[in-house]
Every structure is written in C-alpha cells, then in structure tokens.
Amino acid sequence: MVRIKHRYLLINILYPSKAPNFSTKDDIPDVIQFRAPTPDNFETGVLLRMIKEGVNELYGDYGLGMIAGSLKIIYLSAPTSTAIIRVSRDHYRLVWTALTMATRLPKPVDLPCVIQVVRTSGTIRKAEEEAIRRAKASIVRSKQSAQTNGSVGIDILRDFNLVGRYHQPSPAPNIRDGPTNHDSSESEVQID
C-alpha cells in the first residue's frame, strides 16, 4: 500500500522587539515578552497565506505548486504562539525557508516577528509531544525568571539557539519525569 508521507513542523512565533498589542509592565520578564501571545486575528488562513506568499516569493510558482497540495495547519494556538504545520515530506524545506525568512506577520496582524521551526517530525504525535515538552519547560523558566526579577537569563539565549530537531535539556529536574522526556537523543543536545 502506498502511504503519503508528510512532515510536521512545530513552530514558535517569537517577538524579539516588543510584545504586541498587550499592555506590559516593565517588570515583565524577557522570557515572557519574547514569547508573547499573538493577537486573535492571526488565524489559520492568515498563516497559510503567509507561508504561500513566502514560498511564492522564494521559489516562485514551482515552489507553490509543490507545497500547495499538502499544506495544512494541524494546530494553531494564538495565546502560546505555537503551531503545527503539515507539509509533504519531499518539500518541507521550502516551507521551512519561507518561515525562516518571514520577518512580519501579514496584514491583519502586521507585527514584526521571528518564526522558529523547533521540530520537524514524521508524525503529528511526536510534534505534539515536543510541543508539550516545550510548554512545560517554558512554564518552569518563566517562573524562575519571575523570581530573579526578569533579568535576561542564559535560558533565553539557550532557547533562542535551539534549532531544528535538537532537543533541549530540561532546566529543572522536576519535569524530567514528564512523558516526553525519555528521548535518548537528549544527550545529543548541541549548544553552540
């Protein structure tokens, strides 16, 4: 039986400049500002359009044709600025580049941002597990940085440097027993 193979990209939308549309006090830790929620008018349609436009700009009609059939937003959560995007396995790099090159969310939102692909996986399940792991880690980190009065910790830098499929070491031991933390690839973490 022929199976259509996909890749699932787990992305985070980051706001390095300023938290969008939300009133912020000055003592908000940078961790949180950095990962601020996205406004509600950023919907799946907007994300799709953004990707398609990006691919079209970079790869023209060819690129668009290659990804258009399989592109789908599996999950989009505006308050956490996280999404899972499905794309065909052969052309997921086109989407990845388009996301990396994006500097602004498109019109109705219209905010400067950085989009980070944190995980590519062959199944939704693994992408979801990674999202859970990261959410847990970021809870811990935000609590920690709130206690240390919002100084820019090494955590952010480390987080920022995490690329692609590399897993991040969990900062606190208490979440190590989470269901997704048993990956053997944890030892492969590279921070450079």
Add this chain to the structure above:
Amino acid sequence: MSSTTPQSNNTSSRKRKAPIAGNNHRPHKYARLNNARKISSQTSDKAFSEGNLNVDKFVKAREYEIKALEDGLRKSKAVLSQRAFQDVPKDLRRRTASHNVKWIPKRLRPRAAKEMVEDNTPTVTARRRKPSTHQRLRLETAKRLQKLSVKSKERRQEKKAQQSEAEVKVSVEGEEPKQASPALSVCKPRVKMATLKTAPIPKAKFKKRQIHKTWLPTHLWHSKRAHMTPPKEPLWRFALPLTPTAKCYRTTHRATTQRGAVAWDMSYMSTIGLDGPEKSIEGLLKALGVGADGDGSGAWGKSGLKWRQGTRTWEGWLHEREEWPAKRIAPATVIWNAKTQPEEDVLVAKGEDAPPNKSKENRKVSIRVHPAGFMQLWEQVIRLGKVQKPTVTVEDLRFEIGSIEISGPNAAEALVGILHPESLAKGGTDMGNLDGAHDIWHYLSNQSPSSLPPNILLAFEASDPRLRHPPRTIQSPADLDTQKRIRQICTTWPLDSNPRPATLFERSNRLKSQRSLPSQKSINRRKTLADPGQYPKSRPNDPKIPTLVFASRGNTATAGTWTILLPWKCIEPVWRSLMYYPLAIGGSVRFGGVREKRQIAFESGSAWFPGDFPGTKAGDEWELQEKVKRKAEWEKRPKGRRVEWDSLDLGMGRKGEIGTGWACDWQILGPKPTEADADVKEIFFESLPRSFAAQLVAGKSTESIHPPHALITVEITMITKGVPQTCARIYRLPTANIDLRAKWLAQVPTPASKRPSVKKAPTLRRPGADAPLAEHKGYAAALIMVATPSQVGSADYPPVPDEDDLIGFVTTGKFNLGEGKGSGIASLLLEKVVVPNTLVSGEDHTALKKEHTLCIVRDAGQSIGRLAKWELAL
C-alpha cells in the same frame, strides 16, 4: 466527509453494496474521527483578558495548551483505525478472520462485529462464496463424475445381487454351506526380499497428484501450513514441506535452543531391513565401513556391545564396499534388534558365553538412511548380502516405517505427553521394577539426549494417541523421591541389562497395528460415550503401535534430537497429537521443513547431508541441482542489475571471477589442464571421514594422502567482520607473495588493535639525547607496536591471493543466530591445507600451525576478502 453515492445501490456488479440509507454509519465514523483529531485551542483574548500580559496568565495559557495537546493525543489514539482482528497475536491471525467474526477470539467478537457493520464489510463463509471460474469448472466436473460413479455403483450392486441369488439357489440344492472359520487368522504374506518397494497406493482422489512422487503420511496437514516442493520438482522423489508458511527463522532458533521444540515428519528417510545370522550381518556392516575408524575398541569391541545387544544405536557414515575411507555414501543409523530371551536365563545377556544354539538364531538389523543416498546404499547392501555366508536377506522398508524427529529443550516432554506405552495405559506401573522401556518412559519427560546415556534406544508399544486427543500437559515430577529415581535411571540405564526385542522389527506387528487403527468416526463415538473430562476407556482390541524411540546427541548441549520410528500409517495420528500438545512452558510444538533442518544443523556448527558434502554422490547431485537454480536466478535479473562476473576486479591487475560465479566450481580446484591434453577429464572429488581427515590435517599420518582430490568439510568462523555467503571462495594465506601474506597476517586482530582508538596517537618524535631512559624505551616500544589492521575499502587493504591459493568453497553461509555473527560450512581441498611434514617434525612452529588454519573468504562476485578461521566440522 462525503458519503458514498446511493445510486450504485442497485448495480449488482459492485463487490460491496453501498450501505443502506437508514443504516449509514460511515459519515458518522468520519465525523467522529475528525472530531477526535482536532486539538482545541484558546483565543488570546480569553487567555489574557484585558490585554494584560503577566506571568500568571502566561503560565495558565501554557497549561491549557499542555492539557489540550495531551487530550488530543489520547483521543486520536482511541479512534486509531485498528481493527479487532489486528489485536489477535500474530501467529493466531487468520486471513478469514477479516471476513467472518466467527474466526476471531470470543473476547473480541462483539467489537469485530460492530466494526464490520461500520466498515460495510460483508460476512463471507466459504460455503456460500460464489465459486470463481476455475473453481466452478472443477466443481462441475466433480459433480458429473459423482453422477457417473453413482450409476456404475448401482449397476455393480445389481450384478452382485443377481449373483448371490444364484449362489443361494445352488447351495440350497447342494450340501450344507461351509462354515466360516471363527477366528480370521492373518495369513502370513510372502514378502519379496531384495526388491524395491513401491509407495502405498493412494486414494483415487489423490492418485493423479502422486505420479512421480510420494506424499508423506502427513501431507494434507503440511500442505495447508507449509511451502511444499513445487509439483514438478519433488525432492528425493517426495513432496516435502520446505518451510512453514509463517515466518519462523528466529522462532525456530529459539525453539531449538532456548524454549520449546521443533518437530519434523521425517518419513521420507529410508529404512533397510537386514535379516540373517549375527556373523553375516557383522561382515556386511564391516564391509560398509561401520566401526572402521576405531582400532578394535569401537563398534565391534567392548564398547559396541550394548549396540549389538540392541539397546543402543550407532550413528555414522556408511561407505561403499571395502572402500573406507573413500566412497562415502551417507550418514546412517544402524539398529540391532535384541534377541528374544529364553525364559530361564536372564544372565546370558550380560556375559558373552552364550549357548551355542544362540549364534544360529537370526538377528535383525535396520539401517536408517537419507533418501539421497538410499539407492547407492541399496545396491551395495544387496550385493554384500549375497556375498555373506550364510546370506543376509535384505528388505526395503521404505514405505512401511515412518519417522518423526523432534528437537529442542521441551522435546522429551511432548513425546512423553503423547506416547503412552500400552502396559502403562492399562494399569499403574510397579515402582520397584524398571526393566522395560514402558516403565521408564514417563520418567524421561525432563531429559534431553545429552543428559541421558549416549545413543539410547527404547522400544515399546504405544496406545492410539487419538484416544487421548486433545493431549493434556503432563505434570513434571517434583517430589524428591522421583527425582532420585530419575537420576538413578540416567546413570544406570536399566534397559542395558535387559534387552528386549522391538516389535517394530516384526512385519506382522506393523501390519496388525496399521490395520487395527479404528476410524476417526468410531473414536469420536467412543469419546462421546466417555464421561465428561475423561478419555475413552481402552479396549482389548485397540491397536498397539510398535514404537522405537532413540535419542541422538548433537555437538552442543541443546542440539540433541529424538527420533521415533513408527509404522507408516501410524505417523499421521501421532503427528496430529504432537502438534496439539500444550507444552508446560506455554505454546505448542512447532514444525519445520527441510530448510529448518538445515538451519538447525548450521547453527550448531555441523554439516547437513547432502548439501554440505560435495564429494559424495548425493552431495554432488545436490550441488548440480542448486547450481541450475542459482543460474536461473541470475539470468532472471536484467543485465544492469546482475553481477557481471567477467568485469570483477580482484586487484593487482586480475579480472574476472574464478570459475562460474553461481556455482561451487570444484573442477577449478583440480590440476590446470595443459595445452597438450585438450580433452579435460572431469575430476571426482572424495569426501573424507572426519577422524581420518583430522589425522591427515595435523600431519600425524605418515602415509600420503589417499585418495587424491580429497575434500574435508569444515566450519568457517569469521575473525573480523563479514558474513560469508553460499558459493564464497576460500583462499589460504598467500604462499607465493610473501609481502601479501604479511599484509594479511597484519589483519589478525591483536589485543592492542582491538582496543578502540578514540584519540589519534600523537606523532612520534625521537627523544633528545639527554632525555631520560624511560622516554627512549617508550619510543622504541612505539616503533615496534603492531600497526592497526587496515579498514576494508582503504587503499592499503590487502587484495585476495592468487587462484593457486584457492582451497575451497562455502556450501552454506549466512548470519548465524547461534553465534551472533556470520559463519559458514565449507569444503576444502585437503592437499592444499595439509601441514607439510617438515613442519611437524620441527619444534617451534606453533605460530605457523596457527596460521595454517587461517583462510581468506571472498563472496562470489565481490572483490573484498575477509580473514576467517577453519576447523573440521562434525
């Protein structure tokens, strides 16, 4: 999410009818699936009410996300499209189970039924399935034939009725009718000796399918569960199971070495019966090479006494007449039937001072041999039987005696569980008296052939196993007293002191047991009459199946095999019971085909007859057959995808494969044909016995190699990596090119080179003149340190030696599950591997002797050779 079109409802050509409108489950199903796969998410407004961004809300938003994702994972798993029949363990799955819930375990049946409705799968029963075109044709023919047979039967009966009427008239007119004899005495049939038997005539229904071959007694059972030999290519004139249909390579390995058991129907093994005075039989067997390798103490000396008494078996190779050690025929098992003991003297069995009239009594011997070597042996035995004075009568017992082999740790348990000696079945055993096989039989359930005395033989009469079907797991003896008794039995082996003749040797017993086998119908009737949970009671006219059991040890602790010899027609009921015996460790006995037999031999490092014995007639025929198969396989591939033998680069400017690539080309091992004699004669190679070869290889035997072109069977163990394949070429270390030899020797891993080199060694620098002594010493040591072996593929990896150094071929080679790495069974030309006599006389040649067993293995069609070690195989 579109439902199937309702228009197609009335078109009858559709295989599956569209679901009825009212009972439309499919959209519902997809909606459910879609729903389950959706992951819920919040809106930012809700999460951060009033547009406030703070730590608390940030954390709350993540917590919601975690919950939503975990929920999604769980939900999507719950609706995963796994059908009920996919939950059944792999070896219990049936293809029909996906069409009919009746084939699914009860526990899963309701779920399966629901799924079938949901998926709109029609329930199919074989009875109601519409026959395919081909099937329909066959059915129609069958129907027509049935009609014809009914008609002819009627006609015959009419005729019979007319005849009997006429007879009655005659008898009435004449004197009184003769009285039928009250007891039908079995007329002793005259058996033609020294003629080949034909297979039993099959039922008319199956006759056409057995024209050029014979079916095993369990053929119908096997053909449903195994890949059989193709109809046009029987193996040794039998339709044999090659391998079970279910994948079983690893499970067979486990079942024979760790837990479980594997059984084979070995009824294709040939049996030859000898009958004559002991001296004549002894002469015949000696001429065949039985006990020729021992120096008087072997089979014919004191240690062979038990064998000749008929309480042990002898296993070994038979040779052509007076040709030992050349002209090997096949490995065989020779069994003597014990003498009938006179009532008064039991002591006779122990001493050699038998009364004179004893020697005149005829003895019986049976030789069990592989069918590949049967014809060759048969001719020899016939001729030898006539030569003896007084002569030995020879009988072909091929289709009269069948056999089952079973090996594995739980083999004995299964055997004891299904075979019940008659006297045991009748009443309890007397604990004190252990002189018959039937008394000690049930004590053997935990034993393996290697824990018992070597080559033991048990003869008894078993009851019909169908009366105890389905078999029940036997309780293994646990109490200390029984344990002690078992130990005592294993050490003293009481059967040796009291040999009793085996009933299987008597033709009348075999026939009687076969004829008195009740029909399945009558057994079923008896079973229904029996009390619930009870086996039916035995009756005096139940068959007594003459059984002969012997154990043969393998070369490893677990490789032992039990063999049971039974009358041909009794194999099937015993086999069916054996296959359903529930082992105490769980599971049942597995079955194997020819390939499994070969696999087991390979994994225990022993050679398999005939495939691994080139140089015997059977082995050469096998190779010829395999060669054709391999060639066909090669030719089947398109040109771009097959090995081009001619363009193979062997390094050092040599091109092309040596000999034919798809064959073990023994002929090229012979002397090179010179220009003068254009017509090259085919060389006949000789396979040598192991004990004889061992002496020659070690150079202990002073005589020159006899016969010429002798082959020895060896086991190949890879020293480095690599898996040798069948037909791989084997070289010795280069003899002409000394540099190349040194390079190959450097490939032998030393303890130093085995260590993984994590860091690169620092570059050596000569210490200054004023450096301490230790530094100088270290430098010197580093200089002479063994270089690490070069990697395969690197420029300095040594090329293979020349064709002159080719010594043999691998006959079986693959990954060995027993060893955990590749290994092989090969045959080598003895002339090329013998240690020169000059070396043996010298004193310090241990290194050279070690090198002597090194060889280089190169797969056919590959240019890379790999270092290996050989030793004589069993």
